[in-house]
Amino acid sequence: MKLLRHGPKGHERPAALDAQGRVRDLSSLLVDITPAVLTPASLQRLRGVDLASLPEVPQERLGVPWAGMGKFVCIGLNYADHAAEAGMAIPAEPVVFMKPTSAAVGAEHPVVLPIDATKGDWEVELGVVIGSTARCVDEAEALAHVAGYCVVNDVSERALQLERGGTWDKGKGCDTFGPVGPWLVTADEIADPQALDLWLELNGQRVQTGNTRTMVFGVAKLIAYLSRIMTLYPGDLISTGTPPGVGMGMKPPRFLQPGDTMRLGVAGLGEQFQTVHAWNPELVDA
Template identity: 60%
Template sequence: MKLLRFGPKGSERPGLLDGEGCIRDLSGVVSDIDARTLADLQRLRVPPVDSLPIVSPDVRIGAPVAGVGKIVCVGLNYSDHARETGQAIPREPILFLKASSSIVGPNDDVILPPGAKKGDWEVELGIVIAREARYVPLANAMEYVAGACVVNDVSERSYQLERGGQWDKGKGCDTFCPLGPYLVTLDEIPRLDDLRMWCTVNGRTVQDGNTRTMIFDVPYLVHYISQFMSLQPGDVISTGTPPGVGMGMKPPQWLEEQDLMELGIEGLGTQRQRVVRYTAEACS
């Protein structure tokens, strides 16, 4: 299934994408795509899809999961990305947190905060947790996964690397986590470890990678992270980015107002964000 949420910000309704590419309204079946629904995905297989109301194709798409408790990110998890940054291959996953308040829909504007000067893009494979995961054995790790989605781990590198402390400062700004368009369940993804992923800025391809260059794969990340914190239904693991980020270019390339980012992952859909500068109106 390709699950999604649609409607105005703060009033999204649950839906799914049918085989013809039409959005179907699921609000008569579940109240939302949230922790309760993720823990019992079988409930969504009961009604015939063609009996569900069709939604206008022009509707806004929101983040595919409601009530995300935390976003756990993995740094330098692609061997080719680590090389482009000039850093050594990590011996263990590098973890940091991205604020849940940074989540927006896949096509919403990305807002550069006051003083931002080194905005950057990162297409990433997101993993959504289905049930509480604590000290998970590696062999059972995928039993805790509801599905996958596209994440843009937008970053402000000056905040991240030049303001002291940990990476979180440059990662958690409002709108810095476009999520979706879909939460795709695992039955529709033959292999998480061989998915093409890409990002363009103003039509120019900047990232063109594949999940096969991940250093630590999805089962290992679920297992590893659960040794340090419990993962709850609806939590998202953002698993790292391939090469081609603006920071790695020579000279570096940073996001500017009115830039257009388009990105996607094979089988998981695409995103499209316009970059704007912070104003009170932009954040309303």
């Protein structure tokens, strides 16, 4: 299934796409798409619903495809060629950092640069959404804990991330720096998460092209590794790293400017589109 939430901010309604790509309202079945809905038993019940029997509705403003995200965990330098363009060594273990959940926005939400931003950057990534509690799990069983997958744009402010002290989180966690969606695609629709094309266009120009098969650490390994550090709960999101083509790695480097547009996608998971804006708190809350 392709699950989504749409409508005014704070009043998003649950929906799903049918086989023809039409939006079907789930409000008669669910109050919202919460972590409890992402558990294996709940998703199995949803798969038994005849979507054609539900009302077709026009798609409105997109929110994050599920409510109640507990953690937004990110993996750095997880593509060898991206590590090379960043001038960093391929990590021996996953590089883990966090975005605050306040960074998460819908797939078409404006990306608003923070005050005094100088080096905004883009990163298309595969997102993994947890559906059952994972604590110290083995790699062989790790994918059984996945509810589904989504597109993530791991937007960064490189000066804050790398030049102004502290941890990576500071340059990764700004408001609007985590567009998610448009959909949460349940795991049964993705035969192999290590065989997905990723791409991103800046102002209509292709700048990132990659495939998840070139990850240093695959999805199953990441879940197993993280589950030994922290308990993963339904609704937690893991953003798994980006292929090469980010602005920091260009020669000369190229960074986001107000008015820039980003279109990005992952095979089978839909597309995002964002326009970049200078600091404007009203747009943050759009």
